[in-house]
Amino acid sequence: MTDIIAEEERMGLPPGPEPAAKAFAPPNMALATIGISLATFMQVLDITIANVSLPTIAGNLGASANQAVWVITSFAVSNAIALPLTGFMTRRFGERKLFMWATFAFAIASLLCGLASSMGMLVAARALQGFVAGPMYPVAQALLISIYPPHKRGQAIALLAMVTVVAPIAGPVLGGWITDNYSWEWIFFINVPIGIFVSLVVGNQLRGRPEKLDRPKMDYVGLATLVIGVGALQVLLDLGNDDDWFASTRIVVLAIVAVVALAVFVIWELTEKDPVVDLRLFRHRNFASGTVALVLAYAAFFSIGLLVPLWLQRNLGYTPIWAGFATAPIGVLPVLLTPLVGMYATRFDLRMVSSLAFIAMAVTCFMRAGFNLDVDFEHVATVQLFQGLGVALFFMPVLTILLSDLEPHEIAAGSGLATFVRTLGGSFAASLTTWAWNQRGTVHHARLTEHIQAADPAIQQTVGVLGQGDPQRGAVLLNQMISQQAMQIGFNEIFHLLGILFLVVILFVWFARPPFTAKAAGAAAGGH
Structure with a gap:
């Protein structure tokens, strides 16, 4: 769900003055809109499409589960590094050219991901893919708004909202289906024709769009x-x-x-x-408290999105596609509620709306902390569905709070800085939570086995039953059962901590002070 955030920064902000590019209209508005939206869908999709395929990728490339997480984190880190450069690159090259070449480069990087024959090659290709993806969403947002007349910009924003919500839902399901029926390489290969098509269409449709270029200092x-x-x-x-x-x-x-x-x-x-990153923005109270809340909550949210598919496959034996089906319900309520939240949330105290979001997220974490190895598909999917309520109420209120006390000329920079640290938070959380899960699994495995004696008649009987007369096979199966149980206990502990973290985030939201209405002039800043 990582890029819905950038879109929500626009929700509720009336359009301000823009350059002459506003008057430009592409030859075919529908085709231009499809091209820009398709690029957004492709880029957001790639953030989640690999999650359910990590165990398969690791197995095929001879890597450990920990190393497979690099497929996610390398993309996120390089994407975060590229974000602060978006303003510089749009001023230097223009939004049309930057979008066209970034999309084309994304297709090439996707091709390299699919051709990777080792984990090192795949991680390097994903890092390149993440870097060129950095400017794609903010520039897509700016382009889409610039080609629509003021009275239709709300529709353009709603369309982008739907795209950024649907893509993360489709990611795990599509990734699982492709991995099960073809091979994991095709989760990257499908981007190649789409990226080339989008690059050509948008480049052609927006040819002649007025842009003011300069040579900013880097x-x-x-x-x-x-x-x-x-x-x-x-x-x-x-x-x-x-x-x-x-x-x-x-x-x-x-x-x-x-x-x-x-x-x-x-x-x-x-x-x-x-x-390149204006840290002086943290002098604003609402920006500081809102950004801390955003980073902590998103880090926890990102951890959930990574751990649940891994747990379903490693502990419960789900195939990638069924892991995708089990996690997909998280997007149902955001699809239905995001437009309503954008229209009506500002009528309430946004601190209260955010608090309800974090309480909902915390409750789902505590529910997962009570899972065991016998939990059924329906229970997992229901918890995912309920978490969607928290997701729907999370992003727009928090982003409105953190932008609310910035000066008009600071809003674009504040939006970029918040996106930057939020992306880093998700990346670091992916590494820390997978490490913690494996660490706690090792600790609990040791505790569960410390009282098992090979000479114990009960243990010998159990080993004999499991191995069907083969003691060595029985011992291996018993160890696997203990390992599964140990990892389950570790999973439960991590989700208990994530639930507590969501409750702690509520405190940071309440450090902010109303009013929470962002200055209108900043809305025109687009992706700069």
Whole structure:
């Protein structure tokens, strides 16, 4: 659901003054709209389509489950790094050219993902895919709004909302179906014809669209320290479990590099006249409290989206497509309620609306904390469906709160900064939660086996029954049962903590102070 956030930043903001591009109309409005929307669908789809296929990908490429998570995190981190560059690139190259070439590059990167013959190649291709995807949504948003007359922009925004809600629902189901019936490579290959088609259509339809270009100064020091710091930190999180954390020289070096680079980044960005990431925005109370709430809640939400499909396949033996069917109901209520939330939420105290969202999310986490290995499909899907209520009430109110006390000229930068740290939060959470799940599974496996004695007649009888007379086979099956139970206990513990985290987030929302109406002039900023 990662990119619905960028769209919701527009909900409720009346259009402000725009350049002459507003008067431009493409030769075929329907075709231009389909092209822009299809690119958005493709990009958002790729955030979730690989989730249910991770176990299959790991098995085919000879990688561990921990290494397979890099397929998700590499995309998210590089996507986050590219986001702050969107404004620079649109001013330098123009929105039409940037969108056209980013979409084409996304298709090429998808082709490389499908052709990858090792986990390292796949992770590198996904990182490239995530980077070129960075500008796609904000620019798609700006382009779509610019080609519609003011009285129809609400319809354009609603269309984009539907696309960004439907794509994450379709992702797990489509990914599971493709993986089961063809091969995991095709979850990436399907982007190639779509990306090329969209690039050609949008490039042709928007030819002649007026754009004001300039040569903005690039904050190279800020960008370099950002890439080094975030990259080192993510690699540290991904390798930590395999390398025994700070007992490893490599992890220590990565930690030092990350701390030094990020410290330099923060100091430089606070003193640079034209920073790549404007950290000074955190001086605003609502922006600071709203952004913290957004990052923590999205990190927990992203963790749920990653852990549940993995758990369904690793612990319950679901196929990828059935894992997709079980998780898909999370999108039903957002599809139905998102337009209503956009229209009516501002009539209420948005802190209360956000609190209801986080309570709903917390309740679903506590429900999952009570799951066991015998839980049925209907129960899993029902909890997913109920979580959709929290998703529907989450994004728009929180984003409206965090943008509410920014100055008009700061809204675009604030929107980009919030999206940037939110994406990083999701990426880091993916690494930390999968590590914690495996760690707790190992701990509980040790606890469950410490009282088992091989000479115990009851244990010998159990091993004999399981192995049907073959003690070695019986011992292997018993160990597998214990491992499954240990991972289930670890899963329950993590969801208990995630539920508590959602409740803690409510406190940050209430640090904000009304009014929560964003300045209208900032609405025209688009994806810059």
